Amino acid sequence: MSYDMIAALMFGSMLMMLMTGQRMFGVIGFVAVVAALLLWGDRGGYDLAFAQSMKVIGWFPLLTLPMFIFMGYVLSESRLADDLYRMFHVWFGRMPGGLAIGTILLMVLISAMNGLSVAGMAIGATIALPELLKRNYDKRMVTGVIQAGSSLGILVPPSVVLVLYALIARQSVSDLWLAGIVPGLMMAAMFIGYIWIRCKLNPALGPALDAEELAAVPKAEKYRLLMAGLLPFGIFLVMMVPFVTGYTRLVESSVIGAVASVLVAVAKGRMTRQVFETATRQTLAISCMFLWIILAALAFGAVFDGLRAVDAIKGLFLDNLGLGRWQVLILMQLSFILMGTFLDDTAMLVIVAPLYVPLVKILEFDLVWYGVLYTMTCQIAYMTPPFGYNLFLMRAMAPKEVSLVDIYRSIVPFVAVMVLALAIVMMFPQLALWLPNTLRH
Template identity: 75%
Template sequence: MSYEAIAALMFASMMLMLLTGQRVFGAIGFVAVVAAFFLWGDRGGYDLGFSAAVKLMNWYPLLTLPMFIFMGYILSESRIADDLYRMFHVWMGGLSGGLAVGTIGLMVLISAMNGLSVAGMAIGATIALPELLKRGYDKRMVTGVIQAGSSLGILVPPSVVLVLYAMIARQPVGQLWLAGVLPGLMMAGMFVLYIVIRCHLNPQLGPILPKEERDIPMGEKIRLLGAGFLPLFIFFAMMVPFVNGWTSLVESSAIGAIAALLAAVLKGRMTRQVFETSVRKTLGISCMFMWIILAALAFGSVFDGLGAVKAIESLFTEQMGLSPWMILILMQLSFIIMGTFLDDTAMLVIVAPLYVPLVGALGFDLIWYGVLYTITTQIAYMTPPFGYNLFLMRAMAPPEITLKDIYSSILPFVLVMVVALTTIMIFPEIALWLPGYVYGN
């Protein structure tokens, strides 16, 4: 059997196992070790998993993952997100659709505190969604707003997914984070523009809050405005030393975790239950990421040994005669398909051994491609009929919001994200200008 056929068989076997409901790391790791066993015998097969584990343990930047996850859970469990939403409630309530716009702002700040889209979804569904429905907002509008806003979590730094991409693609985390800033803010601005225009044309979708709810003393408004500066303070306390080269990535992540912990203590909300819940959730998420990375390393080692990347590059460019841009678009379409049953992390570790080297060989910038990847995967699992986020939203939404409502709510925002993705593909400097300016590339 040729190496190309073995690579195709490995990939097909892995996808089949995933479709049967196996855990992602189990399917990837099992196929990798079994393939290595048959290709290189007992020693090669057994050593593959062990060497991947040693490589994982030697990745010093991996320490950033539990730090960022802990930071996000501390801020979430201590109800600092509630203060943020109250701020947007007071300051944006006088605008038609203002609370929906405020929800997008909340998601941007939550993204800067957490780096996980699931966290934004959970906070939006538990805090913003009941308030929006109670005040007469259209249920399809608000479910779409929360799902779209949560997509910013893996793009706005400190994005955990971009940290994983940096490890797998061997790219600087700092440059990837900076590359995500302008696209993330651009996409948030496009969401806001859509909401404002839609609610201006049809004010019933997002009614203005009653005057009595907005008529509070200016001193209270200023105090609430301070709630919005807290996550920004934590963000800059963590990012400025790192971007300027004063601290390493791991040290910056520790600064962020300590700053979040101090913020909760100073607000008098650091209870034993908050701390214990944050630690338990951090441990669970961190272990999940480590198992997935471990399996991905083993799978990638087999692919490298087979020369699968060169074979696929030859297939696309020489035998099929496709241009680099056509190959890139096909890659993005494959993310859309995989997003029907996989999350962003799983998609990354499955295709990284193939796509990342191929993208580099085709002459594209891997920093820019990291931004394309994050946007495309978010589009993927917000797209009907089997988008990952759609079912997550259904599990969190109240009974009056049906699956049909969720499906129809997300389509306008998906179109906005497609426009944003296309814009960044046509104008790569949107992603590359800031890291180039800061790092002098």
């Protein structure tokens, strides 16, 4: 049997097993080890799994993963997100669509605290959505706002997805995080611009709050909320400024962020035993899940390296089909959107990265830039029917008056904005590369 057929058989077996509902890391790792045993015998198969385990254990930057997850859970479980939204409620309420704009800003800050899109979705659906509906905001507008805003969690640092990509692509985590800042903020600004224009043209979509209600809030309360709401932003600065200026490495900065979040929760009297226990348990569960996924991904990628599957794909695209490098890149992004209809971002990365990352290198594209493109494409895939990840999360969390049809229709304009943002970053790579290149030198 040719190596091309073996690679196709591995992919087919993996996809069939995933459809049975088995855990992703178990399926991918099982297929990798069985393939190695059949190809290279007992010694090759056992050495494959052991070697990848040693690689994971020896990767020092991976320590950032539990630190940032713990920081995010401490801040969310201690209800600091409530203060953030109350601040946006008071300070942006006079604008048409002001609370929706505040929700996007809330999502940006939540993303900077947690690095997972599901955290933004949970906070937006439980805190922002009921308030927006109560204030007579259009239900399709607000469900789209929360879904789009929560997707920023996998692009704005400290993105956990970019940590996984860094390990698989053998790139610097710090470079990838820095590369995600400008595109992430640009996308958030485009969301805000769209909301402001829509609500300016049609104020009924996002009515401004009653002036009397806002006037009833004392100035002292407004400034107290401003200070409370800016605390998470202060934690982010305390964590990232030493790293950007070169005083600390990435791991030390993640520890600073975790410690700062605990100190803030203690200072506000919210670090209870329940908060600490929940944050610790969730951190352990998510960190272990990602470690198993990383181990499986490395094993799967090692088998593909041995099969030279990348050379086969290169020959298919460039030699047989005669496609140009940009055409191949666009096809790769379209494949991510297609897979995103039934897989989450981690599954897509683990399955496809062993093939696409070497291909990107052969096509002479920057791997850091491509990491940003991959993450932005995952954001779009999260919101693409029929089985987009965020669509079903919103359906599970939204009240009964928000139907599945409303949720599907709500994402259309936001997906259009995200596609535009992706096209801009593709056309102007320096939007992603300027910051890491500047700070690297």
